[in-house]
């Protein structure tokens with residue numbers, strides 16, 4: 011299965027309800043600081059929405075809830091990997107996307123055979139504090155050489171204007187948060203993203 015090149019990330023299932031009808035085919039639900047009940051309800055709602063719209067849902071962090079809800083994909087960062095039961099995730103048939111920021115992290119994740127590798131932040135991000143400022147496009151090219159056939163996701167400071175350069179540098183997929191969620195017209199921005207990535 012080939013993943014879509016446009017990979018938006020949203021923090022609530024209501025966003026998916028708005029954006030999936032526009033043609034989003036790959037989306038991440040990234041919920042932080044909510045009750046277990048709210049997380050589980052939103053995962054179930056997002057799963058159903060994605061099934062209805064033929065989109066791939068990736069659940070960030072909440073791997074056990076994703077297994078319980080019968081989801082297909084989880085995304086885990088380096089600290090998440092310390093805690094997660096990878097055997098249980100694999101046994102339940104879920105695919106796994108992972109974050110990387112430096113050489114050691116890349117070496118570590120290649121050993122666990124992920125289904126995609128994300129590199130970030132390619133550009134400075136305002137979403138969260140990170141110890142890496144920006145990786146830059148040459149690093150995207152280097153990462154693609156190192157991951158080979160594995161899909162490479164570029165994330166961090168992405169915009170419609172930057173996406174073509176990131177894909178040209180070697181990313182297979184571009185992932186984005188605030189360029190959409192902070193845009194005065196998120197629907198129009200998603201349409202622009204779809205146009206520039208397909």
Ligand SMILES: Cc1ncc(COP(=O)(O)OP(=O)(O)O)c(N)n1
Nearest residue numbers: 070085086087088109128163165185
């Ligand atoms: C596609 C994609 N890439 C990177 C991340 C970051 O994951 P992580 O490092 O676990 O940080 P949080 O998103 O959990 O704050 C991601 N979610 N998605």
Ligand SMILES: Cc1ncsc1CCOP(=O)(O)O
Nearest residue numbers: 130135137166167186187188
């Ligand atoms: C979660 C995450 N991981 C690396 S950069 C990033 C934030 C991406 O958000 P934005 O697209 O708003 O820079």
Ligand SMILES: [Mg+2]
Nearest residue numbers: 071086087090
């Ligand atoms: Mg995480």
